[in-house]
Amino acid sequence: MDFGFTISKPRSIEPTEAGKEQLRLLEEQVPTFRRCMNCGGCTATCSAGHFINFNIRKVHNLYRWGQYKELDEELQKCMLCGKCTLVCPRGVNLRSLIIHLRKALNKDHLSNDFQHFIRNNNR
Amino acid sequence: MDGKIISIQVAIIGGGPAGIEAASILSRYGVQVSLFEGESKWAHNIGNKFKLFPDFSSADELVQTLSQKIVENQIPAYLSTKIVALEKQKNAWVLTDEQGRSYVADTVLLATGYDIFDAKRKEELGYGIYNGVMTSVDLEAMLKTGKITNVLGEQPQCVTFLQCVGSRDEKIGNHYCSKVCCVTAVKQAIEVKKMSPQTDVFVFYMDLRMWGQGFEELYREAQEKYSIRFVRGRISEAASTFDDRVQIKAEDTLVGQPLKMSTDLLVLMVGMEASCGTKKLAACCGIDGEYGFALSKQPHLADNQTAQRGLFVAGACKRPMSISDAINDARAAATEIVEYLKIVPANKK
Amino acid sequence: MKRYWNEYQKKIADDKFFYERSCIRQTFFPGSEAAFLKMLREELGKDIYDEANQHTCTGIGYHSDIVPLQTTMTVVARLFALMTEAGYENYVPSCVTSFGVFTEMVEMWKHNPELLEKTRKILYDTTGRTFEIPKNIAHPSDIIYKFRYELKQKMKYQLVNRFTGKPLRVVEHIGCHYAKIFPKAGVGNAEFPYVLAGMIEAWGGEVIDYPERRHCCGFGFRQYLVQENRGYSIANSKKKFESMEPYEPDFIVANCPGCTMFLDKWQYTIAEMENKTYDKNGYGIPVLSYEEMAGLLLGYDPWKLGLQLHQVQAEPLLNKIGIAYNPNEKFTGVSGKILPRPEKPHNLLV
Secondary structure, eight states: OOOSOOOOOOOSBOOOHHHHHHHHHHHHHSGGGGGOOOOOHHHHHOTTTTTSSOOHHHHHHHHHTTOOTTHHHHHTTOOOOOHHHHHOTTOOOHHHHHHHHHHHHSGGGSOHHHHHHHHHHOO | OTTSOEEEEEEEEOOSHHHHHHHHHHHHTTOOEEEEOSSSSTTHHHHTOSEETTTTEEHHHHHHHHHHHHHHTTOOEETTOOEEEEEEETTEEEEEETTSOEEEEEEEEEOOOEEEOOGGGSGGGOTTTSTTEEEHHHHHHHHHTTOOOOTTSSOOSEEEEEEEESSSBGGGTBOSOOSSHHHHHHHHHHHHHHHOTTSEEEEEESOOOOOSTTHHHHHHHHHHTTOOEEEESOOOEEEEOTTSOEEEEEEETTTTEEEEEEESEEEEEEOEEEOHHHHHHHHHTTOBOGGGOBOOSBTTTBSSBOSSTTEEEOGGGTSOOOHHHHHHHHHHHHHHHHHHHHHSOGGGO | OOOOGGGOOOOOOOSOEEEEOOSSHHHHSTTHHHHHHHIIIIISOOOEEEOTTOOOOOHHHHHTTOSOHHHHHHHHHHHHHHHHHHTOOEEEESSHHHHHHHHHHHHHHHHOHHHHHHHHHHHHHHHOOOOOOOSEEOOHHHHHHHTHHHHHHHOSOOSBOTTTOOBOEEEEEOOHHHHTSSGGGSTTTTTSOOHHHHHHHHTTOEEOOOTTTTSOOSOTTHHHHSGGGHHHHHHHHHHHHHHHGGGOOSEEEESSHHHHHHHHHHHHHHHHHHOOOSSTTSSOOOEEEHHHHHHHHTTOOTTTTTGGGSSSOSHHHHHHHTOOOOGGGTTBOTTSOBOOOOOOOSSSOO
């Protein structure tokens, strides 16, 4: 029945086991990622972020929580210049991180299970 | 000691690290000291801990070492002797204990320390109501058993720490930072991971204050070696779930989105408040400062003196302080007291 | 369950109450206010005055930013004037939002005496009336809570499932304006309120503490008033239903007119929109006002209490408690007139 409105979907992050597993895999591939303390140096210096709405710090934080919606497209904004890696005070290998994120989020590289998971979690 | 008034050169009130250390130094200088502790154990706040930051040394061993100092220096020391009143009479201080016994001292060192913040006052966090909610002090007791378990006695899937419980919070009237909780949570998170590597560990913080030597390195190790997740945001409420876990709500402020998750254990990093004894005795002699802590004369150059001649302060009765800072502060106080006794001959105090 | 409500007790007057009715309650729970008056007068022997010239407290308009503060103050002052003129000092507003508004105005006057003087002047200039600030403002649920054991002695039924002998499992919802504006004005404070829980426990039931217990029902005035915004309103109720569902509550008891209505009617809306109900059998979870809960246990006729006007129908609950009722009289009004039969929902069973 049409009541003239639809029920709003929750927008809070609710971590899932599958998301945790995905983060664990990424941390194995890019161990330095664990060290990030969210200083924002990467975003401050980002060549792309100065011209378009692109916040690499926020992107990888969303990935940590298993929030994958539109992250794939978002990561295409990165020009892989590597400046973020240079400024990071905790030595996070951001270039490597971005490439691994792209791989993880690019549907060609995903297992069927994970594709299915992403589809169900893209709200 | 019943029935007569005992006369003492320096009375030290409080048998924690500051009181014991000051007593032992002063007695090595040949000063006659007596040490009073209201509880039945020396350094009971340390005794409640498992290991100490930043070096994971044993808390029990530190208590033993401190207690040993009392024995070695043959310090007259009274456990379960709670001093409830302190009053200046002419040139002496009169101490009265709970049993009504009086002691007269030329000089007094207040080292009455802190009490743990009562987490029940943050009702929205459900301490004392939900089984999975515990304080950092409760967790130390669990760590002592060598095993981390959820309310069902099983290995927990998730343990979550919440910083600043009772600190930096206008709602309960404590604007100050308790200083030691940040690094304590890092230490405890690592201990949980060591005992239960499969457990996911989260630490919710507003700021991480890694002020001491080795603290920042410990934080980094927690992230890098133990995959402990640090989330910037304050948990606003805890509730029990159907399967007796704890549901928490917070914002990941670095993402700007609300977060809802469940955890087996929620550990509240309870801050320090002026102990009952500190509040009472500081107020007795007019040296009560903000939040009931004892007020020193001046923060830089006279931090062990007070507005009252012959009354000194040391340790966490002044403000939240780590064990090592309290011990150092006690040594400074001992030096001040020795100087004071030198310039004030016995007949002129 | 361990609670700290005992540390939060409020002063609730004993007798001689001035009653103020709610704007919407008589539409949605038409027997509740009458049942409250009956309970106080007949069961407890109290003096409660039901003023004929009363009017809105402006709560809905006030919280929707339609009515300005000074207007609300003056309207509240007029209600207090009616109380003063009737010779009463204990104010009892039937609605949680009114309760919040009165408590707020009195508190505001305490801190800003010039606003009180201005309000007195405006009221006098426009109506010639003067007023005293009530000695005690208590919500009707506070009063029932206070006399819960006295009422229990007169009750014919208990909150017990007669088939299993076990306590009924009850969700309670106090309404944000009861204790979230002024936590100390509510019995048991805002986090673990005890006003309804105290009744449930005293009368044999068991309170369900579910994760979203403290979440708002979503009524939120400005939100539900605009049709397009109702999706946001209903999402709040849905969040609560989803959270309470695993506990299989026997019914919900609510304190606030808005909450009681929303928690009831939205179950129908969700069932129609998503074909989802929150009880196992497809009937939904019955929602009662606290007066209806008390009235049922005292043996008042469910149809005279107005339960047939609820969306989620009460028969399964009545059967569980063992309350006698005549199905044939369900749609006979208090006056004896036959009421029109409501249409059946598509998905929600009635």
